[in-house]
Amino acid sequence: MPEQWRVRNVSQTLDAFDALPVEPMERKRELRVLVESAAVRHWTWQMRFALHFGLTPMILIATFPASLVWFFGSERARYGIFACAATLVLASIWETALFRTLGARVFFLLPAGLGAYFWVMMVRASSNSGHKSVIALVGMVILVFVSIPVLFYLSRKYARSARVRCHPHDFLLISAVLAAGVVGRGRDKWRSTLFVRNAHGALEALAVRAHLSLALKGRVDVLDFGLRRELRLEAQRVAASIRSLKSTISTASGPESVDRVLESLINGIEAIAKIDRQALLDGAPPLPSGVSRLRAAAARILPGAVLVGAAFLVPLIPAIAANGHVASTVRWTLLVTGVTWIVSASSEATGRVGDVLGKVLPFK
The missing domain is CATH 1.20.120 (Four Helix Bundle (Hemerythrin (Met), subunit A))
Incomplete structure (x- = not known):
């Protein structure tokens, strides 16, 4: 299966290159050899661990003990498995945070939000809740002392091979x-x-x-x-x-x-x-000065920071604090909106705070 994926991705790259109007033909043939070599190196060595982990029984090294903890562990253990899974997904897609597109940033925020939620729920969950057994304990021991070290060793081994062969x-x-x-x-x-x-x-x-x-x-x-x-x-x-x-x-x-x-x-x-x-x-534009970049970053972050700050201050207003459910709703709404605004570089913080206040304050 990994070999099929490797061949398919190399072919996809070469097909895209062959369709390009590169002239003269000698130049195209020369570049094609270089493109093919890079594609083979990348999909053979750079992506070797990812393909083997995702497309072979190697994935059972992690999923089997995790499933034992999930089915036979406590509520805290189940939330812990979900939190770790969301965190690993977030680590694998962290590059999407650099994309200047709304879809990519929402795609990044989804596992980030889920991970934060599951970590909070794991801390709040009772370690005595739910059914526990020796099977769950065995699964946890295997996961911590066998699966994680083995996968870490294999990933480093494949990474060393890639560094030797790839550019x-x-x-x-x-x-x-x-x-x-x-x-x-x-x-x-x-x-x-x-x-x-x-x-x-x-x-x-x-x-x-x-x-x-x-x-x-x-x-x-x-x-x-x-x-x-x-x-x-x-x-x-x-x-x-x-x-x-x-x-x-x-x-x-x-x-x-x-x-x-x-x-x-x-x-x-x-x-x-x-x-x-x-x-x-050659021809690449010069970067803005440090002061200009600092101003741009402040202009992007400040509105979201206002919302995050409001998430902790607005629920303290007596009219809101009197109702615990409303205060919690306001806090989470402002917090999530603030983080989203920081990531999406919007500047409507004041309007958003006003909208939330208008919905919860009795005198609005």
Whole structure:
């Protein structure tokens, strides 16, 4: 099964590349060899642990003892299993928090909210509630002392193999080819809003991948702050250059506009395939100053922070505190809305606080 997935994903990448209008043919053949090599390396080694864990009986190493705890453990143990599962899902999709799209951020917030809820419920649950047995204890011992160490060892083993054989640009090259494929297939659909949204999603995914891959964190010592910062800023510049293509797609006046974006992506594919970092940085816009970024971050976070602060202060108003149910509803509504507003970069905090107050205050 993992081999089938590997072959399918490599073929999908090559099909997307073959459809690109790369000229002359010698250039296309040269790039195709590099793209194929990167795709094979990525899906053979970089994704080896994920494919084996998800598509082979290896998953039973974790799910079997967890199911014993779930079926035979206490209420606290069941909430703990759910909380750990939600946290693991959140850790596996943390990159979606970097996407500047509402759908991706909502997708990130869902397991985050569920994880927080389950952790709170686990703490509040009674350890004596529910049926407990020796089977649940055995499952917990296996999970903690066998499953987790074994999976950690295997993940590190596969990661070492990937570091030896793969390059950080491999996944970036695959992402660039797939993004170019999305844009190229929609060349004659430039009027379609659906195409524009799909192209935006593909370009955003590529920008996030550039932000992560070009930072080269795995190649720099954690204490070399200067070099890490330099590489991170360069990666952010390339990501900003990719995001700037969204404007051309949105304001396209004909297939020629899409062609310009496609040509830029093809040049980027060549630079990534040949590991030409300078070519990627040529033409990339300079980043805003530190003060400008700080102001932008404050403008995004402040409205949500107001809502979070209101979540703890508004329930203390006597008219609300007199009703415990209403106070709890107000607190959670403001807290969840505040966190959502921070993530979605909205600025309607004052209106939201007023709406909540209008629903619960008797004199409104």
